[in-house]
Structure formats: C-alpha cells, structure tokens
Amino acid sequence: MPMSGTQPSLYQQLRGHLAALKLTAAAEHLPSVLAQAEAEQWSMTATLEHLLAREVEATEARKLAGRLRFASLPTPATLAGFDxxxxxxxxxxxxxxxxxxxxxxxxxxxxxxxxxxxxxxxxxxxxxxxxxxxxxxxxxxxxxxxxxxxxxxxxxxxxxxxxxxxxxxxxxxxxxxxxxxxxxxxxxxxxxxxxxxxxxxxxxxxxxxxxxxxxxxxxxxxxxxxxxxxxxxxxxxxxxxxxxxxxxDHHAKNDALRQTATGTRRPLQ
Missing domain, CATH: 3.40.50.300 (P-loop containing nucleotide triphosphate hydrolases)
Incomplete structure (x- = not known):
C-alpha cells in the first residue's frame, strides 16, 4: 500500500481513531511506522502488524511496571547479577x-x-x-x-x-x-x-x-x-x-586502600 498518496485528513482521522480507542503508543508511533512502511514498501497487513506491535509492547511494559510496583522488591537485584x-x-x-x-x-x-x-x-x-x-x-x-x-x-x-x-x-x-x-x-x-x-x-x-x-x-x-x-x-x-x-567487600576495600597507600609511599631521603 503506497503511503505517499495518503490524504492528510485520512491521517488525522486515523490518529483520532487510535486516540479514541486509547491506543496511545500506536498513535505516537504512527508517523514513523508509516514512513518506514513507505520506504520499505510494506503491505497493509505488515504495516498494521508493526503499528499494533508498538501498542502491545507499551501495554506489556505498563503491566510489568505495575507488577513490579505491587511486588515491593527492596532492591534491583537480579539472578544474573548474583556472584x-x-x-x-x-x-x-x-x-x-x-x-x-x-x-x-x-x-x-x-x-x-x-x-x-x-x-x-x-x-x-x-x-x-x-x-x-x-x-x-x-x-x-x-x-x-x-x-x-x-x-x-x-x-x-x-x-x-x-x-x-x-x-x-x-x-x-x-x-x-x-x-x-x-x-x-x-x-x-x-x-x-x-x-x-x-x-x-x-x-x-x-x-x-x-x-x-x-x-x-x-x-x-x-x-x-x-x-x-x-x-x-x-x-x-x-x-x-x-x-x-x-x-x-570490606576486606577488598581495605586491601585496595593498603595497596594504594604502600604503592605511593616514597622512602625517606
């Protein structure tokens, strides 16, 4: 679907539909998705999929943020960061x-x-x-x-x-x-x-x-x-x-401090 012929009024209507449906992420990404679709000659189906994918990503991010707020985790620790x-x-x-x-x-x-x-x-x-x-x-x-x-x-x-x-x-x-x-x-x-x-x-x-x-x-x-x-x-x-x-950690800091101190000390002349 060529995008160059899209009427400005149709574009505004589309943004209005997205806003009315509370698809705020899709509305926000609409210009960039349409531009990419025109540049890469996406089909109508591919364009729609990319646009809705942005909305799904934003929805999942909001849901995760809500779950983390409810979880009340005391630190940002992760399993990957475990020593x-x-x-x-x-x-x-x-x-x-x-x-x-x-x-x-x-x-x-x-x-x-x-x-x-x-x-x-x-x-x-x-x-x-x-x-x-x-x-x-x-x-x-x-x-x-x-x-x-x-x-x-x-x-x-x-x-x-x-x-x-x-x-x-x-x-x-x-x-x-x-x-x-x-x-x-x-x-x-x-x-x-x-x-x-x-x-x-x-x-x-x-x-x-x-x-x-x-x-x-x-x-x-x-x-x-x-x-x-x-x-x-x-x-x-x-x-x-x-x-x-x-x-x-305390011992490591002490060792580092000790090495720094001994390394910079000069013998008396």
Whole structure:
C-alpha cells in the first residue's frame, strides 16, 4: 500500500481513531511506522502488524511496571547479577531452572538457608523479579513485617481480608525468618499464611536458621513442625555458606586502600 498518496485528513482521522480507542503508543508511533512502511514498501497487513506491535509492547511494559510496583522488591537485584564465584555451593543449573519460573506452575516452594550476608535476599529478590517479569503476581515482605501486619489486622478486624491478600500472589517472598524471635500470635499468623497457600501457590523463604532451630524461632515446636511439613512437601532447598559478601567487600576495600597507600609511599631521603 503506497503511503505517499495518503490524504492528510485520512491521517488525522486515523490518529483520532487510535486516540479514541486509547491506543496511545500506536498513535505516537504512527508517523514513523508509516514512513518506514513507505520506504520499505510494506503491505497493509505488515504495516498494521508493526503499528499494533508498538501498542502491545507499551501495554506489556505498563503491566510489568505495575507488577513490579505491587511486588515491593527492596532492591534491583537480579539472578544474573548474583556472584556465583562467592557462593560455590549453589547449584547453578538448578537456579537456572528456577529462573524459568516453571516451579510456580507446580506450587513448589524455595527455601534459602544460610548465615547473614551470603546472598539469600539477593536470590529471593532475583526470583521475585523473574516471576514478575514472566507475568506472575509477586509480593515481597519480611517475616517481621508480615507478622506485624497480621497483628494489626487482627486488632482492627481485618484478619480475613489480610489473609486473602497474602493468599493472592502466585509468588510470596518472605525474607529474614529467624533474625528476630516471633511472638506466639506472629508464629500463628505465619503458619496460617503458609497453610492457606499450601499446594496452591509458591513461597520463597529466606532464613538464617536451619530447620532444626525453627521451633525456637517460632516458640512452638508443634507449629514449626506443621509449617515445615507444608513448606518442604514440595520444595527446593538451598544451603548457602561462606563469608558474608559485606565482609568480603570490606576486606577488598581495605586491601585496595593498603595497596594504594604502600604503592605511593616514597622512602625517606
């Protein structure tokens, strides 16, 4: 379809139709698409496909931005940015498989266990980001914040609404279980969240305590056993070890400073 003969009035009508249909990206790209179509002699079908593709790209970008806002990820960490050299115990092939998000289809959980600073939160955020980018509704919280929110909900009569909220996302990321002891009502709230998601949707959970110590963290060995039973029934477990990356970074900066200082020092004359 030659474009050189397009009437200006028809062009304005077309832009008006796109605006009326709220196809703002297509309207914005209309001049460049028409110019490229004329230069490369596209068919009418090809021109229309390129124009609508711009609208689809913009729509998907808006949807992703919305999912990321809802996810409330605390950092821009990605799985690709993880330092595998500093975590030799990580099964990279398994992590690559998790990056495909297929585990979400089977409501599989992921437990990241290890001392502070070994990259648990980085991996949890990276998994959350991958899920959001793949189109899954994702939400990130800490164990302490989840417990506090449930406690407020119980006081204010919003318990059922809050439970529905935490049941909703396809992936719920719960960070930092075990850093602070949880009071009885908090442990009960966490158990109920885990229980209502059991075999339906996935949880990524990070903790600095091995599963044997969860009874102490939750203050109730029975609740701990019941929660672990649900989390581990269908799960992938990573045991991370090694020196804290914060300490590694601190040591590296000290070494660099020391080398700079010794390298620039001149002997006394």
């Amino acid at each position: 595998f050299d500093a975590a030799p115990g990580i099964d990279r092939k398994l992590l690559d498989e998790l990056a495909t998000c297929r585990y979400l289809e089977s409501a599989t959980n992921v437990l990241l266990i290890g001392p502070p600073g070994v990259g648990k939160t980085h991996l949890a955020v990276g998994l959350g980001r991958a899920a959001a980018e793949a189109g899954y509704r994702t939400y990130f919280t800490t164990a302490a914040d989840l417990a506090a929110r449930c406690h407020r909900a119980a006081i204010e009569g919003r318990w059922a609404t809050t439970m529905r909220f935490f049941a909703g996302p396809t992936l719920l990321v719960i960070d930092e279980l075990g850093y602070l002891p949880l009071p009885g009502e908090a442990a009960s709230a966490l158990f109920q969240v885990v229980s209502q998601r059991y075999l339906k949707t996935s949880i990524v959970l990070t903790t600095n305590r091995g599963v044997a110590g969860w009874g102490e963290v939750l203050g109730d060995t029975t609740v701990a056993a019941a929660m672990l039973d649900r989390l581990l029934h269908r799960s992938v477990v990573f045991n991370l070890d090694g020196e804290s990356y914060r300490l590694r």
